[in-house]
Amino acid sequence: MASVAAPVQQEVQGRSLWDDARRRLFANKAAVASMIVLALITGLSIVMPMMWQHSFDDTYNSERVSCPPPNSLGMVWLFGDQNEVCPNAVGKGHIFGTDANGRDLFIRVMMGGRVSLAIGFVATLVALMIGVLYGATAGFLGGRIDNLMMRFVDILYALPFIFFVIILMVVFGRNFILMFVAIGAVEWLTMARIVRGQTLSIRRKEFIEAAEAAGVSNWNIIRRHILPNVLGPVIVYVTLTVPAVILVESFLSFLGLGVQEPFTSWGVLIADGKDQMESYPWMLIFPALFMTVTLFCFNFIGDGLRDALDPKDR
Amino acid sequence: MLRFIVRRLLGAIPTLFIIIVMAFFLMRAAPGGPFDQERNLPPEIERNILAAYDLDKPLYRQFFDINTSVCSAQYSGADAAALAAQKLTLRDGKYFDENDRQIRCLGGYFGKLLGGDLGPSYKIKDFTVAELIADGAPVSAALGISAILLAMTVGLTLGTFAALRQNGVGDYSTMTLAMVGVTIPNFVMAPILTLIFGNYLGWLPVGGWNDGAFRNMLLPVISLSLLQIAVISRLTRGGMIEVLRSNYVRTARAKGLPERLVITRHAMRAALLPLVSYLGPATAGIVTGSLVIEQIFGLPGIGKYFINGALQRDYTLVMGVVILYASLVLLLNLVADVLYGLLDPKVRYD
Numbered sequence: 001m002a003s004v005a006a007p008v009q010q011e012v013q014g015r016s017l018w019d020d021a022r023r024r025l026f027a028n029k030a031a032v033a034s035m036i037v038l039a040l041i042t043g044l045s046i047v048m049p050m051m052w053q054h055s056f057d058d059t060y061n062s063e064r065v066s067c068p069p070p071n072s073l074g075m076v077w078l079f080g081d082q083n084e085v086c087p088n089a090v091g092k093g094h095i096f097g098t099d100a101n102g103r104d105l106f107i108r109v110m111m112g113g114r115v116s117l118a119i120g121f122v123a124t125l126v127a128l129m130i131g132v133l134y135g136a137t138a139g140f141l142g143g144r145i146d147n148l149m150m151r152f153v154d155i156l157y158a159l160p161f162i163f164f165v166i167i168l169m170v171v172f173g174r175n176f177i178l179m180f181v182a183i184g185a186v187e188w189l190t191m192a193r194i195v196r197g198q199t200l201s202i203r204r205k206e207f208i209e210a211a212e213a214a215g216v217s218n219w220n221i222i223r224r225h226i227l228p229n230v231l232g233p234v235i236v237y238v239t240l241t242v243p244a245v246i247l248v249e250s251f252l253s254f255l256g257l258g259v260q261e262p263f264t265s266w267g268v269l270i271a272d273g274k275d276q277m278e279s280y281p282w283m284l285i286f287p288a289l290f291m292t293v294t295l296f297c298f299n300f301i302g303d304g305l306r307d308a309l310d311p312k313d314r
Numbered sequence: 315m316l317r318f319i320v321r322r323l324l325g326a327i328p329t330l331f332i333i334i335v336m337a338f339f340l341m342r343a344a345p346g347g348p349f350d351q352e353r354n355l356p357p358e359i360e361r362n363i364l365a366a367y368d369l370d371k372p373l374y375r376q377f378f379d380i381n382t383s384v385c386s387a388q389y390s391g392a393d394a395a396a397l398a399a400q401k402l403t404l405r406d407g408k409y410f411d412e413n414d415r416q417i418r419c420l421g422g423y424f425g426k427l428l429g430g431d432l433g434p435s436y437k438i439k440d441f442t443v444a445e446l447i448a449d450g451a452p453v454s455a456a457l458g459i460s461a462i463l464l465a466m467t468v469g470l471t472l473g474t475f476a477a478l479r480q481n482g483v484g485d486y487s488t489m490t491l492a493m494v495g496v497t498i499p500n501f502v503m504a505p506i507l508t509l510i511f512g513n514y515l516g517w518l519p520v521g522g523w524n525d526g527a528f529r530n531m532l533l534p535v536i537s538l539s540l541l542q543i544a545v546i547s548r549l550t551r552g553g554m555i556e557v558l559r560s561n562y563v564r565t566a567r568a569k570g571l572p573e574r575l576v577i578t579r580h581a582m583r584a585a586l587l588p589l590v591s592y593l594g595p596a597t598a599g600i601v602t603g604s605l606v607i608e609q610i611f612g613l614p615g616i617g618k619y620f621i622n623g624a625l626q627r628d629y630t631l632v633m634g635v636v637i638l639y640a641s642l643v644l645l646l647n648l649v650a651d652v653l654y655g656l657l658d659p660k661v662r663y664d
Contacts, residue, residue: 155329161637162602163620167337171344177554247499254501254606255621267501274505274610278513288502295497 017228024308025209031304033245034297036217041294045113053093056111057262066280069097069105096286099269100276107289108264116291117263117267119179120246124238126184127245131191132234138192139199150196153189169257179258183248187241194237198230232309239305243298266291318650326644330637338377338423341629348436348627365415367436368422379421380475384409388419423633429509432637433630437623443634446619451638453523454608454615458600460535465542472543473550474577474585480555487664488547494542501606508610521612534611538603542596549592555584560584583657590654594647601639 025031049056067086085266086098096105138149168182202208203226210223250267252258254274259265266287349355349363364370373377383396387409397404401412409417432443432635476488511533512520524530557563558581566576608617616635623631 155332162605163639164336164340166621166624167340167344167632171340243497250499251501251602251606255609256625257621270502270505271662274501277505277509281509284505288506292498294504295499296493299493299497 004167017232019307021232025304028307030300031308034300034304037293038297038301039111041290041297043130045110045117048110048182049070049107049114052104052107052110055106056107056264057103059101059103066100066276066283067098068280069095069282097282098287099272099282099283105283105286108269109266109290112264112266112269112287113290113294115259115263116246116249117294119183119249119265120242123182123183123187123245123249124241126180127187127191127241128234128238130184130188132195134188135192135195135197136199136230139196139203142200142203144198150193151194156202157189159311161231161252162248166255166257169252176259179249179252183245186248187245191234191237191241194233195230198233199226202226202229236302236306236309238300239302243295243302246291246295246298315652315655318519318655319648322648322651326648329644330640333640334424334427334633334637335377337633338629339373341624341632342373342376344627346627348629350627363378365413367434371422374498375422377422379418380425381409381417381419384417386418416439423630427637432634435628435631437626437631438629443495443630447616447634447638448633450614450616450619453613454604456531456603457534457538457607457613458597460531461539461542461600462641464535465546468539469543469546470550470589471534473547474554474582476547476551477554478577479538479556480517483499485551488626489551492544492547496548498540500537500541500603500609501542504533504607504610507537509535521610523613530611534613537610538600538607540600541603545592545596545599546589549588553588553628554581557584558582585656586660587654590657591650593650593653594643597646598643601642 081233094104094106096109099105099108134149134153136148165182168178172178208221208225211225216224246266249258249265251269253265253267254271256271258267261268269287270284270291273282273287275281277284347369348367349369351359355363361370368376381400383400383402383404387397387404397409400417402409404410411417418425418429420426425435426433432447435441435443435446438446462484472492474490476485479485502591508520511518518531518533523532556625563581564574567573571580604615605617607613608615609621616638619628619631620635622628623635
């Protein structure tokens with residue numbers, strides 16, 4: 001959008017790899033819709049706890065019972081009549097009802113989203129940093145060191161990691177930071193493999209040789225040729241790692257090893273909802289819905305990005 | 315081929331060893347011990363309990379301990395003087411010290427493990443880990459094997475079906491279903507299925523094992539296999555589409571083979587290859603999934619031992635489950651490699 005006034009001479013616009021990718025990504029309706037929904041969920045999770053009329057850890061009915069969502073949702077047949085179950089909760093704006101302790105479920109789902117998404121992003125960042133550093137080193141050094149480094153990754157791959165994550169959570173207590181690190185440490189392996197493979201194959205390509213012959217400096221080769229080519233698959237894998245991490249986190253929380261009360265995450269909410277689902281199905285349905293939709297969005301965006309960034313398609 | 319198998323089996327040993335070491339020391343690093351809850355014990359009794367379970371020794375000796383006098387007595391005839399110096403007595407071929415604790419040639423957790431002994435459970439009284447595992451294994455195995463079989467059958471069928479209708483309605487709907495299966499985790503799917511079929515419709519029991527009755531197995535097996543069905547159908551579809559474009563399939567069609575035979579006899583074989591290498595990850599997935607599925611449906615499998623054991627610091631029980639599951643995953647990875655070699659003539663082992 002550089003010049004609004006039409007230039008006399010229309011210069012031929014070069015289309016970079018990224019322009020092409022963006023165009024293709026935005027042509028993918030599922031991916032675009034997913035991005036909007038995901039932005040919405042993320043935004044709500046961040047903003048709502050600050051402005052919602054209820055707080056996530058306050059109990060709102062003295063009986064400490066779970067109240068169904070208000071009838072205005074039109075699901076009396078599924079959730080029962082709020083007027084009958086909890087006459088004093090009517091009109092208090094518990095749009096998702098309340099949980100078994102009488103806390104507002106909507107805001108708890110939002111808080112859970114905050115935690116789940118935060119863990120998803122931070123742990124992925126950890127995985128990204130370890131993986132890229134490790135993979136790029138192996139790929140650049142090549143030869144025997146590369147062999148050794150990848151052998152190590154192979155061995156780690158064979159370990160049933162979930163057991164170690166569970167043991168770690170037990171060992172160090174349910175520590176927030178540790179959760180990031182533990183999950184990130186599990187997910188970096190694939191990242192390292194991808195980056196290493198990509199670096200290795202690109203280094204041998206003719207255009208790198210050509211650039212070298214033309215006297216381009218090493219740093220510029222890395223910056224202009226290698227990095228953009230490695231970045232594509234890495235971005236795709238990152239979008240697919242975030243939902244995987246959210247899954248691991250909720251898996252742990254589901255087993256009672258994750259986030260601790262009164263804090264919550266989607267996994268914790270789903271676990272609570274599962275225990276109460278016979279009498280209070282909304283406690284399961286709402287958090288499950290939010291988590292599932294989020295996971296779907298990430299998967300669609302990942303698929304869209306893969307299609308957009310994969311040069312084989314051209 | 316045999317050399318390959320042997321080499322891979324030997325290669326799995328260090329991996330398994332690393333797993334054992336990591337699990338052992340991580341578990342012991344956890345604050346609290348297995349006998350912490352039993353407060354109000356006189357110190358001497360607590361000391362006795364710790365001694366009975368070897369927990370009073372330094373950590374490395376808890377892991378591995380060699381008593382040379384016992385070893386030499388066992389393997390090259392008794393050296394009475396050395397045994398007497400340690401006040402060891404021989405009863406029924408076993409050596410006991412003055413506190414009546416059995417002393418082994420190879421002691422410590424790893425030493426006993428080498429002798430095939432997983433030790434006693436620290437929390438579930440009067441049971442050895444081996445007994446507990448043998449108790450839960452049939453349930454977990456029935457669950458896991460049924461889930462894998464179901465996933466294979468359904469996944470293969472759906473994948474082939476989708477590939478034959480590439481870009482058609484059948485393809486898109488199958489792959490959308492697969493997307494749902496990949497995305498919705500089993501700990502969400504299982505409660506929702508229970509809610510619908512157990513609570514609302516009342517067709518199936520909501521939990522319990524009931525000696526493996528078909529009705530009780532149905533929901534757990536389905537929830538456990540959904541993810542695998544999705545992955546397998548995706549893999550099959552991908553492999554099938556690629557194979558259907560290949561020259562030999564065209565040849566088979568050109569010589570007038572009926573489509574059914576082209577698919578089953580020619581295409582299917584090559585399309586199965588990516589599936590074979592998925593066998594290892596699939597096992598890992600089923601094992602992981604069974605941890606939650608067993609909990610959700612209240613099944614008496616091995617999964618609960620691991621979670622409860624870890625929370626209660628039942629060191630030996632956790633180790634037993636980890637070793638069992640790790641060996642299972644390693645073994646199936648090996649089986650996958652061997653099968654791959656048998657099916658794909660391009661792979662050479664040397």
